[in-house]
Amino acid sequence: MSILQLxxxxxxxLGVVFFLAGSLGLLRFxxxxxxxxxxxxxxxxxxxxxxxxxxxxxxxREACLMLLIWLVVMGSGAVSCQLLARFSHEQQANPVEPADxxxxx
Amino acid sequence: MTLVLLLLLFSMLLGLxxxxxxxxxxxxxxxxxxxxxxxxxxxxxxxxxxxxxxxLDVALLIAILAAAAPAALVQRLGKSRADTRSxxxxx
Amino acid sequence: MGLLLFDVVLCALLLTLAGAAMxxxxxxxxxxxxxxxxxxxALAWARLQAPDLALAEAAIGAGLTGALxxxxxxxxxxxxxxxKPKLWLPLVFVAAVSALLLYSVFQIxxxxxxxxxxxxxxxxxxxxxxxxxxxxxxxxxxxxTLLELLVLLLALLGARQVPSQLPxxxxxxxxxxxxxxxxxxxxxxxxxxxxxxxxxxGGAFQAGAxxxxxxxILRLNQQLAWLSWQNFAVRTLVLAGLIAFVMAGLASLLxxxxxxxxxxxxxxxxxxxxxxxxxATLAIALTLALLVVGEPEQEPADA
Numbered sequence: 001m002s003i004l005q006l007x008x009x010x011x012x013x014l015g016v017v018f019f020l021a022g023s024l025g026l027l028r029f030x031x032x033x034x035x036x037x038x039x040x041x042x043x044x045x046x047x048x049x050x051x052x053x054x055x056x057x058x059x060x061r062e063a064c065l066m067l068l069i070w071l072v073v074m075g076s077g078a079v080s081c082q083l084l085a086r087f088s089h090e091q092q093a094n095p096v097e098p099a100d101x102x103x104x105x
Numbered sequence: 106m107t108l109v110l111l112l113l114l115f116s117m118l119l120g121l122x123x124x125x126x127x128x129x130x131x132x133x134x135x136x137x138x139x140x141x142x143x144x145x146x147x148x149x150x151x152x153x154x155x156x157x158x159x160x161l162d163v164a165l166l167i168a169i170l171a172a173a174a175p176a177a178l179v180q181r182l183g184k185s186r187a188d189t190r191s192x193x194x195x196x
Numbered sequence: 197m198g199l200l201l202f203d204v205v206l207c208a209l210l211l212t213l214a215g216a217a218m219x220x221x222x223x224x225x226x227x228x229x230x231x232x233x234x235x236x237x238a239l240a241w242a243r244l245q246a247p248d249l250a251l252a253e254a255a256i257g258a259g260l261t262g263a264l265x266x267x268x269x270x271x272x273x274x275x276x277x278x279x280k281p282k283l284w285l286p287l288v289f290v291a292a293v294s295a296l297l298l299y300s301v302f303q304i305x306x307x308x309x310x311x312x313x314x315x316x317x318x319x320x321x322x323x324x325x326x327x328x329x330x331x332x333x334x335x336x337x338x339x340x341t342l343l344e345l346l347v348l349l350l351a352l353l354g355a356r357q358v359p360s361q362l363p364x365x366x367x368x369x370x371x372x373x374x375x376x377x378x379x380x381x382x383x384x385x386x387x388x389x390x391x392x393x394x395x396x397x398g399g400a401f402q403a404g405a406x407x408x409x410x411x412x413i414l415r416l417n418q419q420l421a422w423l424s425w426q427n428f429a430v431r432t433l434v435l436a437g438l439i440a441f442v443m444a445g446l447a448s449l450l451x452x453x454x455x456x457x458x459x460x461x462x463x464x465x466x467x468x469x470x471x472x473x474x475x476a477t478l479a480i481a482l483t484l485a486l487l488v489v490g491e492p493e494q495e496p497a498d499a
Binding site: 013015016020022023027033035036039043046047051057058065068069076077079080081083088091 | 109112113115116117119120122123129130131132134135136138139141142143145146149150153158161164165168169170171172174175176178179182183
């Protein structure tokens with residue numbers, strides 16, 4: 001096993017650890033906004049490490065595509081977490097429940 | 106490689122509790138966010154494992170559309186308290 | 197062994213999510229569960245080595261379904277006098293469909309045969325494309341695809357019968373700029389999927405669904421003011437897929453030696469398929485987008 005492969009497996013393992021940590025945080029943290037914090041870590045760092053780990057074993061074109069995927073996930077993750085947090089914050093400030101007509105049954 | 110795949114799926118399995126039990130809507134939507142990014146990671150590993158480069162396109166597609174559901178939620182179910190300083194436009 | 201465990205866990209996740217979505221008390225929660233189900237379904241298709249279906253499921257399940265369901269929910273909530281649905285009719289319907297599905301499951305031979313895929317591979321050279329899925333959809337079974345376009349059009353016409361107007365709020369600046377940043381990439385990626393369809397997983401439906409998601413995201417962020425049922429060009433393009441398909445079928449009937457409806461002459465097949473697929477992509481994209489957004493500012497006079 002070459003050094004490159006060793007590095008790749010190490011990075012993959014580290015990425016998986018971050019994903020698991022993110023999920024655990026989602027389960028264990030006390031309130032929604034702390035959980036948001038946990039999820040964003042898994043998004044960015046975990047996926048990044050997996051992408052770098054896989055890139056070391058791939059053709060450079062696939063590596064470029066995976067890098068692009070990582071960038072897009074970081075961007076859309078940041079955007080949607082921000083949107084969700086603000087949506088939820090406003091709902092808490094003005095507690096109007098989102099539409100749920102099926103509540104009474 | 107298969108072990109990586111299994112552990113990633115296991116991390117999704119951990120999130121299942123939050124997406125079903127909540128308690129708030131934010132928790133559920135966050136879990137979907139996590140499902141999306143773990144799903145992308147799983148697709149990347151699967152594309153390597155099954156030697157199917159087309160799965161990278163699927164991953165890119167999920168990545169690009171990850172913000173679609175939150176945007177729709179904010180637009181449709183938000184209470185129109187939008188920041189009008191953006192772009193100086195009124196609806 | 198490991199992959200078998202992966203499959204089992206994935207199936208369990210899918211079934212749990214589907215069950216939870218059906219049984220959840222609040223519609224908002226059912227919708228979120230359904231979006232999660234869509235992501236899982238894309239993974240399942242990927243695992244089954246069906247990237248064509250995974251692409252379509254990712255574009256529909258991850259992008260469009262969420263927007264469509266949240267829009268439906270907003271309409272449902274705004275309408276206070278909405279009658280409570282009766283449960284027995286859907287139940288009978290679901291039971292009938294389930295029985296049919298169960299019956300068809302038993303029709304599948306236990307040992308998968310390679311007969312059909314061998315026949316497709318045998319005739320791939322005359323289809324005009326080199327990807328077997330596209331060859332089946334746009335050449336060998338073109339009639340099915342034509343009727344699918346018709347079904348999509350009927351769905352839109354049905355949805356048009358429900359008059360409703362949802363005001364578009366000014367979007368949050370972050371959401372607006374992200375949608376603008378994404379739009380060139382969405383356009384590029386759907387054109388790429390359309391072009392790739394000839395030789396690799398991709399094609400009109402995947403490209404159209406992705407483009408539709410892009411249109412919906414942009415429309416929900418106050419871009420694309422022209423995207424409305426009232427716009428004549430939009431209505432024409434909604435029909436363009438069907439029209440192009442039928443015209444191609446008629447034109448190739450006129451050529452010498454062509455006797456069968458919707459069979460392309462070998463020399464022109466590649467070009468015809470690309471042409472039909474391009475118009476079908478536009479039509480699918482606009483139809484799906486109009487299902488979610490695109491309500492006019494006021495009701496048209498002739499409605």
